[in-house]
Amino acid sequence: MMPVLHSTKNLEIIEPPTATREGVGVFEYTDNYTVFHYGRMPDLIPGKGEAICRMAVFNFTMLEAAGVPTHFRRFIAPNRIEFDLARVPDAGPLALDAGNYLVPVQLLFRNELPQGSSVHRRLAAGALTPAALGLRGIPAIGEKLRHPLIEYATMLEDVNRFIGGPEAQRLAGLSDEQFQAMRDTTVKVNEVLTGHARELGLSHSDGKVEFLVSSDAGIVLADSPGTPDESRLLFNGVHCGKQVLRNWYVDNGLEVPVSKLIAEGLPRSRWPQPAPLPPEFLPVMSDLYRSLSETWTGERLWNAPDLPAATQAVTRLISQ
Structure with a gap:
C-alpha cells in the first residue's frame, strides 16, 4: 500500500480495483498547491490540506443528501477520506461495455466569468466565440x-x-444515456454548490467535476467537488483560492510556461524550478483557506479570521 503522488493529494491504495469490483483508496490532502499544470509548487500552505478535506467531506454529504451518487466512503480525521477506487483507463477511447473506471473527461461549469477565467483568454485568441456562451x-x-x-x-x-x-462521449466510452446522466449530474452538482455558496455570501463562479463508471455501469461523482482546488469561489470580488497565487506569478513574470516546455519536448527534469512565494503570503493564505473552510462547513476549529477579515488581508497583500 505505497502512497502515490496525486497532485495536491496523496493516494494510498488499500484494495486494488478490478474490472468487476471497486477497490478502496484513501486520499491524504496535503498543504501543497498547484498552478499552471506544473505540479506541486515549492511552498506549503499550513492547514490547507485539512481545510480542503473538511470542505470535501461536507460537500459529499450535502450532495448525497441531494441524491447525487458519490465515491465517498468515510472521513478519516483530520485530512483523509476513504473512497471507492476505480481503474484508470489506458489512453484512447473506451469500449462501451467497460466498467469500473475513471472517466477520462472532466466537465466544467461556469456561472460567471471572473478575472482568471480561461474563457477570457480563449475569446481573445479566437478559440471561443461569444455566441458559444x-x-x-x-x-x-x-x-x-x-x-x-x-x-x-x-x-x-x-x-x-x-x-x-x-x-468527450467517444473518449469516455459512454452510452447516450450515461453521457446525459453525467451532464445532468454536473448541472445538479452546480446547483447545490452554488446555492450553498449564495447562502454564505460567496460567488461560486465556476468549477469542475470528475466521474467514474461503477461496476454496475452507474455514473458516480468523484474527486473533491466544490473545494477551492476544484471551484473558483469569491467573496466580495476577492478570490478565495489559488487564483491569488497564480496572479502573483503572472504579475511578476514568473509563470512557468508548461505548454511551451511540453511542445518543445523538454524533459520534466530540465524544467525551470518555480520561484518560491514571498514568505508573507503563507500565513495570509493559510488564514484564507481555514476561514473559507470554517465558513463553508460551519465548523470552528482554528479560530481563523472571519471571511471579510481574511479576504481584506489578501487585498492588502496583493496591493503592496
Whole structure:
C-alpha cells in the first residue's frame, strides 16, 4: 500500500480495483498547491490540506443528501477520506461495455466569468466565440451568464484541452444515456454548490467535476467537488483560492510556461524550478483557506479570521 503522488493529494491504495469490483483508496490532502499544470509548487500552505478535506467531506454529504451518487466512503480525521477506487483507463477511447473506471473527461461549469477565467483568454485568441456562451459580445470581467455553461475537457493528458461533446462521449466510452446522466449530474452538482455558496455570501463562479463508471455501469461523482482546488469561489470580488497565487506569478513574470516546455519536448527534469512565494503570503493564505473552510462547513476549529477579515488581508497583500 505505497502512497502515490496525486497532485495536491496523496493516494494510498488499500484494495486494488478490478474490472468487476471497486477497490478502496484513501486520499491524504496535503498543504501543497498547484498552478499552471506544473505540479506541486515549492511552498506549503499550513492547514490547507485539512481545510480542503473538511470542505470535501461536507460537500459529499450535502450532495448525497441531494441524491447525487458519490465515491465517498468515510472521513478519516483530520485530512483523509476513504473512497471507492476505480481503474484508470489506458489512453484512447473506451469500449462501451467497460466498467469500473475513471472517466477520462472532466466537465466544467461556469456561472460567471471572473478575472482568471480561461474563457477570457480563449475569446481573445479566437478559440471561443461569444455566441458559444450565449452572449452577443465580448463579456466583461466578472460578467454573469444567464444560464450555466457546461464544457468538456480531457483529464489525463500532460496539458488538458477543451473538447466538444461528441469527442468527450467517444473518449469516455459512454452510452447516450450515461453521457446525459453525467451532464445532468454536473448541472445538479452546480446547483447545490452554488446555492450553498449564495447562502454564505460567496460567488461560486465556476468549477469542475470528475466521474467514474461503477461496476454496475452507474455514473458516480468523484474527486473533491466544490473545494477551492476544484471551484473558483469569491467573496466580495476577492478570490478565495489559488487564483491569488497564480496572479502573483503572472504579475511578476514568473509563470512557468508548461505548454511551451511540453511542445518543445523538454524533459520534466530540465524544467525551470518555480520561484518560491514571498514568505508573507503563507500565513495570509493559510488564514484564507481555514476561514473559507470554517465558513463553508460551519465548523470552528482554528479560530481563523472571519471571511471579510481574511479576504481584506489578501487585498492588502496583493496591493503592496
